[in-house]
Amino acid sequence: MASRRRQKARALAASILCVVPLGFRTGLHAASLAAELPRPRTEIVLCRHGETDWNVQGRLQGLSDIPLNGVGRSQALEIAAAVKAGGASVVVASPLLRARDTAAIVADECGADLRIDARLREASLGVMEGRTAEEINATHPEVWAAWLASEPLPRQARAEPCEAVAARLEEAILEAAAAFPAGRVVVVTHGAAIPAC
Numbered sequence: 001m002a003s004r005r006r007q008k009a010r011a012l013a014a015s016i017l018c019v020v021p022l023g024f025r026t027g028l029h030a031a032s033l034a035a036e037l038p039r040p041r042t043e044i045v046l047c048r049h050g051e052t053d054w055n056v057q058g059r060l061q062g063l064s065d066i067p068l069n070g071v072g073r074s075q076a077l078e079i080a081a082a083v084k085a086g087g088a089s090v091v092v093a094s095p096l097l098r099a100r101d102t103a104a105i106v107a108d109e110c111g112a113d114l115r116i117d118a119r120l121r122e123a124s125l126g127v128m129e130g131r132t133a134e135e136i137n138a139t140h141p142e143v144w145a146a147w148l149a150s151e152p153l154p155r156q157a158r159a160e161p162c163e164a165v166a167a168r169l170e171e172a173i174l175e176a177a178a179a180f181p182a183g184r185v186v187v188v189t190h191g192a193a194i195p196a197c
Ligand SMILES: *[C@@H]1O[C@H](CO)[C@@H](O)[C@H](O)[C@H]1NC(C)=O
Pocket: 137, 138, 141, 144, 145, 148
């Protein structure tokens, strides 16, 4: 199924734009969603939230609810500026503060409604949450090695499986897309959730 998804993604990748303010693992897997989008095609703008203090410290967040910092708020304005030219039918966001506050800034700047959808929350990162690379590698080297290689995390990570994350994100995004045929849906979610798609 993953490879069928990837094939479709290659054919239809142009329907999804990724706007991500911070360097992190590729968000391009999310392009697989393009295959399922209603016709006339809805455009999805997939965004990661802006920076938080934990991002700066290299602490993984998962479901920990850390707010944007000042840089993160400026990044939200940058996302808004990038989105504004093409407009937004709606902005849909994860309920976690860093995403919903990024989304609120984008929605406000673009004059679009903001909707919160819990299915867009970050992946639970289990034993990695609240910890830096060094701290994780010290106690769970196999978990850290898998994370770095973007491989499925071993069970002892106690993290949400990426298939489960991808399934709930896809459901939320497709539902929003279906409500705005030929529109432009801006989705604000997270750095581990986006590549899971
Ligand atoms: C994890 O720590 C071990 C030493 O305990 C080290 O050899 C290894 O390179 C570290 N791995 C990463 C990815 O930092």
